[in-house]
Amino acid sequence: MGQTLCICSRGSITIDNKRYYFIQKLDEGGFSYVDLVEGVQDGRFYALKRILCHDREGRQEAQTEVEMHRLFSHPNILGLAGHTFIERGGKSEAWILLPYVQKGSLWSVLEKLRDKGSFMPERRILKVLQGICSGLKAMHDRGYAHRDLKPTNVLLEEDDRPLLMDLGSMNRSRMEVKGTREAMTVQDWAAQRCTISYRAPELFNVESHCVIDDRTDIWSLGCVLYSMMFLEGPYDMVFQKGDSVALAVQNPVTIPQPCSYSESLQNLLSSIMVSNPQERPDVNWILDQIQDMTCSSPNTQTNMV
Numbered sequence: 001m002g003q004t005l006c007i008c009s010r011g012s013i014t015i016d017n018k019r020y021y022f023i024q025k026l027d028e029g030g031f032s033y034v035d036l037v038e039g040v041q042d043g044r045f046y047a048l049k050r051i052l053c054h055d056r057e058g059r060q061e062a063q064t065e066v067e068m069h070r071l072f073s074h075p076n077i078l079g080l081a082g083h084t085f086i087e088r089g090g091k092s093e094a095w096i097l098l099p100y101v102q103k104g105s106l107w108s109v110l111e112k113l114r115d116k117g118s119f120m121p122e123r124r125i126l127k128v129l130q131g132i133c134s135g136l137k138a139m140h141d142r143g144y145a146h147r148d149l150k151p152t153n154v155l156l157e158e159d160d161r162p163l164l165m166d167l168g169s170m171n172r173s174r175m176e177v178k179g180t181r182e183a184m185t186v187q188d189w190a191a192q193r194c195t196i197s198y199r200a201p202e203l204f205n206v207e208s209h210c211v212i213d214d215r216t217d218i219w220s221l222g223c224v225l226y227s228m229m230f231l232e233g234p235y236d237m238v239f240q241k242g243d244s245v246a247l248a249v250q251n252p253v254t255i256p257q258p259c260s261y262s263e264s265l266q267n268l269l270s271s272i273m274v275s276n277p278q279e280r281p282d283v284n285w286i287l288d289q290i291q292d293m294t295c296s297s298p299n300t301q302t303n304m305v
């Protein structure tokens with residue numbers, strides 16, 4: 001993969017000897033530009049993510065993102081279709097070719113619901129949550145954490161199957177911090193790579209002797225669940241008003257009332273969004289809860305929004 005690339009005058013590119021036509025711009029992330037391209041041979045659509053690497057470290061990070069995609073072959077983790085690095089004027093660009101998911105991100109689905117004055121039914125929330133947890137479980141079981149889980153980093157297939165994407169912040173889940181300097185390094189890294197309003201409390205003020213693990217993803221998962229229930233992230237307003245998210249995450253999450261979702265879903269949210277990572281559940285426990293809520297309780301079925 002990633003051996004050849006040329007940019008031809010008619011708006012086509014070649015990656016791994018396969019040609020793709022540029023169709024249109026799709027989106028812009030914090031670190032990248034994403035374009036829609038079409039495979040000339042297979043007629044399929046792909047999202048081409050272009051990351052400008054400012055230095056050797058940036059190139060290494062993009063390489064890690066590629067490797068993370070390759071590491072997993074899972075129905076809830078976005079696969080990789082190809083990649084290459086191009087060098088231009090002394091700078092390097094990583095081009096990551098991904099299968100295109102037309103429905104877009106979970107966030108765009110939530111925005112549409114909000115614009116229509118609608119909501120996400122509980123059954124649908126549980127289905128999407130279950131898929132997200134399955135993807136996370138695959139990562140956590142192999143000793144990795146996503147570190148930047150949020151509704152814009154979850155794509156939804158037509159049948160609502162979620163796909164975890166943007167694996168650029170992923171790293172080994174267990175980070176042992178020994179001393180103030182290491183704590184500052186982790187904290188600075190988190191400030192750059194983990195979106196503030198979905199960032200786990202322990203990453204705001206990293207203690208000088210501690211272990212950071214995959215429970216940072218569980219916190220973000222709670223924020224994603226909250227977003228599906230209330231169509232905005234729990235700390236979006238705090239951030240927008242310029243208040244301190246670092247302070248806000250120290251308090252128990254407030255569930256807006258009246259709330260039309262079941263007690264069990266509200267309880268699940270409260271048990272996930274626990275400030276102390278030692279008291280936060282792991283992904284297996286959450287999967288069990290979802291399983292119980294979807295299958296075993298006929299009441300939950302009938303009372304569901």
Ligand SMILES: Nc1ncnc2c1ncn2[C@@H]1O[C@H](COP(=O)(O)OP(=O)(O)OP(=O)(O)O)[C@@H](O)[C@H]1O
Nearest residue numbers: 027029030031032034047098099100101105152166
């Ligand atoms: N495969 C895809 N199919 C459809 N849309 C996509 C795809 N990949 C990316 N996008 C769109 O592009 C946006 C940005 O992608 P991505 O999150 O990977 O970039 P990023 O620079 O890492 O962003 P950020 O750091 O801000 O989260 C996504 O939120 C999504 O809307």
